[in-house]
Amino acid sequence: MGKNTRVISVANSKGGVGKSCVSIMLAVALARHKDKKILIIDCDSQGSVTDMYERERELYEGDPAIEVEELTPRKVQTFLKRFGSDYDIIFIDIPRMTDKKKDTATVMLLYNCDSVLVPIVGNEVDVLSSQDFAEILEETNNDKQDMGDEFRHYGFINRRNQRKSNEVAETAMKKGGLKMFKHSLPDLKIFTHPSFYKSIMESAEGARRFEDFYKEFCRKFKV
Numbered sequence: 382m383g384k385n386t387r388v389i390s391v392a393n394s395k396g397g398v399g400k401s402c403v404s405i406m407l408a409v410a411l412a413r414h415k416d417k418k419i420l421i422i423d424c425d426s427q428g429s430v431t432d433m434y435e436r437e438r439e440l441y442e443g444d445p446a447i448e449v450e451e452l453t454p455r456k457v458q459t460f461l462k463r464f465g466s467d468y469d470i471i472f473i474d475i476p477r478m479t480d481k482k483k484d485t486a487t488v489m490l491l492y493n494c495d496s497v498l499v500p501i502v503g504n505e506v507d508v509l510s511s512q513d514f515a516e517i518l519e520e521t522n523n524d525k526q527d528m529g530d531e532f533r534h535y536g537f538i539n540r541r542n543q544r545k546s547n548e549v550a551e552t553a554m555k556k557g558g559l560k561m562f563k564h565s566l567p568d569l570k571i572f573t574h575p576s577f578y579k580s581i582m583e584s585a586e587g588a589r590r591f592e593d594f595y596k597e598f599c600r601k602f603k604v
């Protein structure tokens with residue numbers, strides 16, 4: 382793979398925290414505003430990103446802002462070697478994990494990434510399982526460091542609602558050693574169905590609610 386290609390995952394073992402939606406919003410924004418060539422590799426056997434992509438392509442003419450490729454986890458490494466350099470940034474959309482021991486294929490996907498962003502939804506149950514995931518990340522990163530490599534990793538609060546639960550989440554995650562973004566994403570209808578054609582920041586409300594988070598992402602992840 383080309384040295385300059387970035388491989389990023391919006392990842393958490395927890396389901397339904399916004400991994401796929403946030404990947405799409407970031408990917409399309411980077412394609413539209415920074416003119417990057419972007420691919421999302423959909424490694425979730427439920428294929429939700431691929432389904433959304435295909436559904437939207439039936440509705441519109443012309444090309445979407447990004448490409449999507451559905452792959453089983455075991456094919457990812459070979460794919461990256463062969464085709465990775467065709468892209469500036471590749472997002473890997475990982476499935477939720479049911480059991481950390483049985484999900485080694487998913488954990489392996491993290492080895493292919495240079496950066497991982499962890500969405501955290503601020504209720505206590507979610508925070509606990511996100512803490513487990515922060516541990517998996519640390520272990521993965523330690524293994525990478527043994528090989529003279531490492532990844533960037535940060536958490537952020539997604540679907541921010543009541544201040545108190547968010548504070549609980551933030552304190553717990555920091556204690557678990559995960560560095561947190563200053564900016565979070567609120568729980569909003571405009572974030573529920575991201576488009577593959579239009580950046581979320583093309584609408585005034587989208588720009589107002591997404592831009593700070595997006596800018597912090599670009600700065601911290603150096604894209």
Ligand SMILES: Nc1ncnc2c1ncn2[C@@H]1O[C@H](COP(=O)(O)OP(=O)(O)OP(=O)(O)O)[C@@H](O)[C@H]1O
Nearest residue numbers: 396397398399400401402477540567568569572573
């Ligand atoms: N900031 C947000 N505001 C409002 N809704 C959101 C936000 N982020 C995610 N959602 C909604 O939450 C639901 C789950 O999001 P998404 O499918 O991206 O999560 P996921 O972590 O990829 O889930 P899975 O583990 O099933 O793959 C979706 O209905 C999505 O539209």
Ligand SMILES: [Mg+2]
Nearest residue numbers: 400401425429
């Ligand atoms: Mg998903």
